[in-house]
Every structure is written in structure tokens, then in C-alpha cells.
Amino acid sequence: MTVIGAGIGGLAVAAGLQRAGADVTVLERAAQVRPVGSGLSLFGNGFTALDALGLGDAVRALAAPGGRGLQAGQRAPDGSWLSRTPSDAVDRLGIVHRAELHRVLQDALRPGTVRYGSPVEGLVPTALGVRLAGRTDPPSDLAVAADGIHSRVRASWPGDPGLRYSGYSAWRGVTGRPVDLRGAAGETWGRGLRFGMAPLADGRVYWFAVATMPAGAEIADEHGTVARLVAGWHAPIAELVAATPPDAVTRSDVHDLAGPVPTFRQQRCVLLGDAAHAMTPDLGQGANQALEDAATLTRLLAGTAASSVPDPLAVDSALDGYDRLRRPRTQRIARRARALGAVAQAGGPMTARLRNGLMRLTPDRAAARTLVQLQAWQPPPASEPLGSLR
Numbered sequence: 001m002t003v004i005g006a007g008i009g010g011l012a013v014a015a016g017l018q019r020a021g022a023d024v025t026v027l028e029r030a031a032q033v034r035p036v037g038s039g040l041s042l043f044g045n046g047f048t049a050l051d052a053l054g055l056g057d058a059v060r061a062l063a064a065p066g067g068r069g070l071q072a073g074q075r076a077p078d079g080s081w082l083s084r085t086p087s088d089a090v091d092r093l094g095i096v097h098r099a100e101l102h103r104v105l106q107d108a109l110r111p112g113t114v115r116y117g118s119p120v121e122g123l124v125p126t127a128l129g130v131r132l133a134g135r136t137d138p139p140s141d142l143a144v145a146a147d148g149i150h151s152r153v154r155a156s157w158p159g160d161p162g163l164r165y166s167g168y169s170a171w172r173g174v175t176g177r178p179v180d181l182r183g184a185a186g187e188t189w190g191r192g193l194r195f196g197m198a199p200l201a202d203g204r205v206y207w208f209a210v211a212t213m214p215a216g217a218e219i220a221d222e223h224g225t226v227a228r229l230v231a232g233w234h235a236p237i238a239e240l241v242a243a244t245p246p247d248a249v250t251r252s253d254v255h256d257l258a259g260p261v262p263t264f265r266q267q268r269c270v271l272l273g274d275a276a277h278a279m280t281p282d283l284g285q286g287a288n289q290a291l292e293d294a295a296t297l298t299r300l301l302a303g304t305a306a307s308s309v310p311d312p313l314a315v316d317s318a319l320d321g322y323d324r325l326r327r328p329r330t331q332r333i334a335r336r337a338r339a340l341g342a343v344a345q346a347g348g349p350m351t352a353r354l355r356n357g358l359m360r361l362t363p364d365r366a367a368a369r370t371l372v373q374l375q376a377w378q379p380p381p382a383s384e385p386l387g388s389l390r
């Protein structure tokens with residue numbers, strides 16, 4: 001089996017299937033992976049997926065319990081609460097540094113599994129499975145395209161929707177020292193501008209800022225621009241930005257898929273993670289959904305037998321099951337994320353005032369319902385043995 005891409009989803013599915021007995025190779029285009037120096041939120045469904053992959057405890061050991069001891073929700077720039085998230089909706093939330101999560105996933109693989117500097121230009125179906133275009137590797141029984149939002153594999157897929165710009169760009173940073181969050185985390189919503197903060201396990205704080213702007217905007221001083229935009233906002237926002245080294249602040253335009261991918265499966269190739277369902281980060285579900293993908297595919301292909309040739313009918317059934325289970329859920333979440341982003345980025349004085357008023361009137365439990373439902377996900381039952389996968 002070949003996994004294309006050594007991001008979170010690719011490494012997770014490789015670790016799960018390797019643990020289940022598959023012969024796995026991960027091909028990564030980059031000479032080495034340098035995970036973005038930022039944090040990410042792992043919700044209950046992400047940890048359920050990690051548990052199914054046998055990696056949950058290792059990740060919990062490095063995660064900060066984002067929902068314990070802190071009030072979460074959305075605030076206005078003056079610090080008043082627009083909506084408070086009930087504690088039981090985030091009691092399984094963990095905040096991890098991307099680089100640390102990447103290290104745990106890679107350490108779960110046997111040495112030599114990941115081959116860096118190994119680009120894959122496309123996939124060619126064969127009678128024996130899948131051949132990797134531009135490479136001399138033998139055909140693989142199965143290829144998992146986890147090559148990110150700019151997936152070259154998806155670009156060759158019939159019906160590839162391409163990407164669309166969300167209308168906003170996001171800065172990310174991690175403070176260089178611990179900062180007191182004063183008992184609260186979450187997001188602060190202004191007009192066409194947001195700021196979010198979450199604690200890391202060592203006391204440092206991961207933060208992000210989101211601003212409406214044209215795609216491809218060039219900013220000479222990213223750190224200074226963030227500081228200027230949030231000047232006067234409630235504590236400790238200014239302190240978080242000031243405590244972050246300027247060269248540690250990055251910014252990227254936010255894109256998602258311009259429409260749904262018609263299928264996640266083409267013969268013996270499947271799409272996984274952002275390659276399949278790149279979404280805006282407004283629900284914090286990008287990495288969590290990639291982990292769900294990995295756990296689902298692992299469960300459906302989990303059984304291995306003595307034969308070196310997998311049962312074609314069983315493999316086809318498993319891949320069809322993966323598409324059937326993952327496509328509707330991820331595409332529904334992507335739509336919700338984009339809709340939430342549009343609300344959160346309200347820029348007009350009247351629309352922002354209306355948004356804030358409605359949020360204050362909505363019961364906290366009702367506002368958190370989507371978050372609770374998202375975290376109720378469970379992986380499918382393990383499949384019958386399929387034979388070994390190359």
C-alpha cells in the first residue's frame with residue numbers, strides 16, 4: 001500500500017494500517033516536512049479516531065486540556081461574552097502543537113516507512129492495482145492520496161471542483177513564553193476581524209487572527225499588522241502578540257474546495273484529508289476529519305490474512321464503504337464551516353451588531369449543539385480479513 005503525503009492524515013492512516021499488518025510506504029514530495037509552528041484543536045471525535053488507531057494515549061500525553069479550567073466561547077473586543085460554550089461540550093478538547101503531533105505520528109511508523117523527496121505526479125490504474133506516474137516503484141494494491149489541499153491526485157479526478165478563496169486570511173503564532181489567559185480562551189469577534197487563543201501544555205499560547213482582505217494581499221510587517229489590528233482589544237490579546245517573536249508569525253489565505261468531490265474513490269485509489277474535503281478552519285475540524293478518515297479506512301481494511309494477495313471483492317467493498325461513510329459527513333461539515341466563517345467575519349456595522357445580538361439571545365446549550373454532535377462520531381466495526389496490502 002502506498003500513501004501519498006506525510007501530513008497528519010497520511011501519517012495517521014499509514015500508522016493504523018501498518019499496525020494492522022499492511023506493508024506501507026509513505027511518499028512525500030518535500031525533502032523534509034516542516035510542520036507549521038502553530039497549534040491545533042483536537043476534539044472528542046479526533047481523540048476517538050486516534051484511539052481507534054492506537055495513538056490516543058500518546059497524543060493525550062502532549063495535549064493541553066483546552067476545556068478544563070477555562071471558560072470557552074466567543075467574546076466581543078471589549079471582553080463581554082457573546083456566547084459561552086458549556087464545559088461538557090469541550091471536556092475532551094485537547095490543544096497540541098502541530099510539530100509535536102507530527103512527531104508522534106511519524107514515531108509510530110517503522111523506520112524507513114516515509115520517503116522524503118519522493119514526488120508523485122499522478123496515478124495510473126493497472127491490472128495489479130495502481131502504478132505511480134513518474135516513478136519506477138512496483139504497482140501498489142492500494143494508493144491513498146493524502147497530498148493536501150493542492151492535491152495533484154485530486155486535480156486529475158473527474159469532477160475536481162478546484163479551490164475557492166474564503167475572503168479572509170489568517171495569521172498564526174505561538175508565544176515565546178507562557179502567558180496567563182486569565183481563565184478564558186476561545187475567540188473574539190470584531191467586524192471583519194477575529195482573534196483566537198488556546199493554551200499549549202507548556203504554558204505557551206497558540207493564537208490566530210483572521211481578517212477579511214483580498215486574496216494574495218502582500219503585507220510587509222505581519223507581526224506589526226496584527227498588533228495594530230487588535231490594539232485596544234481585551235486582555236491578554238495584545239500581550240499574546242507582543243510575546244510572540246515576529247519571525248514566528250505566519251499568514252496564509254484561507255481556501256476550501258469550491259464544491260463537493262463526486263467520489264472519494266477511483267478504482268484502487270482513495271482521497272483522504274484535505275485532498276478529499278479541504279474546509280475552512282472555522283469549526284476546527286480539518287485535522288479531526290483527516291483522523292476520522294484514517295481511522296475509518298484502517299477499520300475497513302483492518303483484517304489481514306496469510307495470503308499476499310488481497311481478495312479483490314473485499315477490497316472493493318471496503319473502499320466503497322469508505323466513500324459512503326466519509327463523503328456525506330465531511331462535505332456537510334465543510335458547508336457548516338464555511339457558513340460559520342461567513343457569520344464570524346461579518347464586517348458591516350449593522351450585520352455585526354445583528355450577529356452579536358442574536359448570539360447573546362441564543363441559549364449556550366443550543367449554540368453548542370453542533371459541536372456536541374460532531375464529537376459523537378464513532379468508527380465503523382472492524383472488517384473481515386482482506387489479505388495483506390502492499
